[in-house]
Amino acid sequence: xxxxxxxxxxxxxxxxxxxxxxxxxxxxxxxxxxxxxxxxxxxxxxxxxxxxxxxxxxxxxxxxxxxxxxxxxxxxxxxxxxxxxxxxxxxxxxxxxxxxxxxxxxxxxxxxxxxxxxxxxxxxxxxxxxxxxxxxxxxxxxxxxxxxxxxxxxxxxxxxxxxxxxxxxxxxxxxxxxxxxxxxxxxxxxxxxxxxxxxxxxxxxxxxxxxxxxxxxxxxxxxxxxxxxxxxxxxxxxxxxxxxxxxxxxxxxxxxxxxxxxxxxxxxxxxxxxxxxxxxxxxxxxxxxxxxx
Numbered sequence: 092x093x094x095x096x097x098x099x100x101x102x103x104x105x106x107x108x109x110x111x112x113x114x115x116x117x118x119x120x121x122x123x124x125x126x127x128x129x130x131x132x133x134x135x136x137x138x139x140x141x142x143x144x145x146x147x148x149x150x151x152x153x154x155x156x157x158x159x160x161x162x163x164x165x166x167x168x169x170x171x172x173x174x175x176x177x178x179x180x181x182x183x184x185x186x187x188x189x190x191x192x193x194x195x196x197x198x199x200x201x202x203x204x205x206x207x208x209x210x211x212x213x214x215x216x217x218x219x220x221x222x223x224x225x226x227x228x229x230x231x232x233x234x235x236x237x238x239x240x241x242x243x244x245x246x247x248x249x250x251x252x253x254x255x256x257x258x259x260x261x262x263x264x265x266x267x268x269x270x271x272x273x274x275x276x277x278x279x280x281x282x283x284x285x286x287x288x289x290x291x292x293x294x295x296x297x298x299x300x301x302x303x304x305x306x307x308x309x310x311x312x313x314x315x316x317x318x319x320x321x322x323x324x325x326x327x328x329x330x331x332x333x334x335x336x337x338x339x340x341x342x343x344x345x346x347x348x349x350x351x352x353x354x355x356x357x358x359x360x361x362x363x364x365x366x367x368x369x370x371x372x373x374x375x376x377x378x379x380x381x382x383x384x
Contacts, residue, residue, distance in 0.1 A: 097141065099213065101205035104134035104240050105190055105265070106197030106233065107346045107353055107383055110312040113281060121232075121248045122278055127312075129258060130240040131265065131381040135189050135202055137165070139209040142182035145169055153188035153198070156271070164203035164230055171226040172210055179214050191377050193271035195347030200233035207238060242384060261302050261383040262362040266334060266369060267351040268326045268376050277348040280319035302357050306341045309355075313344075320349035327352065330376075337365045353383075 107129050114123040135151070147160050157163065165184050173179040184206060190198035204227060210216070211223055218239070227234040232249035241255035321328045327350050334343035334354035339361035343354040356362040359382070366380035 099139045099141075099209050101137045101139070101209050102134060103137055103198070103201040103205040103237075105131040105381070106201055106237060106240070107131055107263075107265070108195070108314060109309055109344070109383075111314040111316055111347065112312065113278075113315040117248075122281075123247060124249070125244065125246050127242070127256075127309075128236055128245055129242045129261065129383040131196075131263070131383050133189070133265075133379055133381050135198060135205075136187040137202060137205040137209065138185040138187075139206070139213065140183045140185070141180060141213060144183070145181040147184045147186065149186045149188055151186070151188040153190055153192055154186075156192040157186075157188050157199075158192070164199045164234070165206040168203035168206045168226060168230040168234065169210060171229045172207060172216075172223065175222040175226055176214070176216070179210060181210070182213075184209075191267045191269075191271075191351065193273055194267050194351040194377075195272070195345065195349045196265075196267075196351050197233045197237060197347065200231050201237040201240065203227075203230050203234050204237035204240070207234075258384055259302055259305055261305070262356045262359045263381050263383050264334065264337070264354045264356070264362050264366045264369070265346075265351055265379045265381055266330050266353075266376055268324075268330050268373075270324045270326060270350050272320050272324055272327075272349040274348040276323055277316050277319050280322050281316065282319075302355055303341060306355055309342055309344075314346070316348050317345045320345060324350050326350070333369065333373075334365075337369070339365065351377075355383075 109127045109129055111126040116122050147165055149157050190196050227238045228250050236245045242258045243255050244253040330352045331343050339356045340354045345352045363380045366378050370378040
């Protein structure tokens with residue numbers, strides 16, 4: 092009987108920027124940022140079947156919008172890893188794309204990080220191997236924080252990471268109004284940012300109370316990309332107003348460069364009820380209840 096290929100699977104969770112401060116623009120054109128990042132219990136799913144050729148198939152509701160296969164960050168991550176080792180066994184990747192594209196949820200970066208985890212496991216590469224982390228940095232700015240998806244502060248252009256931060260579980264509703272907001276366009280529309288740092292990782296490390304306690308800390312911070320994103324896609328402001336006026340909402344904010352916005356709630360039931368109501372009222376929107384941590 093022919094040998095049966097084993098399949099390996101990884102979850103690629105959505106990344107949510109609870110805060111995002113732009114601290115300045117570097118000489119090379121990249122922006123220095125500081126962001127508290129959490130991850131959701133929803134995302135894409137990646138399957139890996141070892142083989143002789145590196146290939147990728149994409150399915151799911153976000154497949155059509157995910158762009159050309161050759162430009163996918165999964166393949167870029169695999170090639171960056173292979174360039175740093177004498178021999179990396181590859182194979183076929185199959186991506187179930189559930190997250191919206193260009194949505195401020197780090198979907199492509201999380202997919203690439205999941206591919207690196209799969210390849211590392213299959214090739215016996217330690218999670219601490221600096222070459223693995225170098226491949227992540229070379230793939231994209233958000234890939235390093237997604238490599239070990241735990242809440243933490245990220246700085247620089249995304250390569251400076253704090254130790255994991257133990258946040259309380261945050262019931263949330265994620266909403267994308269069905270528009271894409273390319274990150275480069277949002278940064279291009281950004282006014283000159285301040286050069287002050289609004290906080291330290293230690294501000295969050297000891298937060299182990301309920302969601303309301305964390306919200307009081309988050310409320311003093313912001314997402315500097317909200318205003319330029321709204322200039323490009325005014326519907327983002329409509330989403331934020333809708334979430335802010337929802338029953339039980341503790342905080343509403345845009346994630347990343349948008350257009351996905353999130354609202355935090357004190358209870359899972361409240362988040363689920365709001366998500367159901369918004370989905371019925373706005374059938375063209377992508378609406379999900381989630382838990383962030």
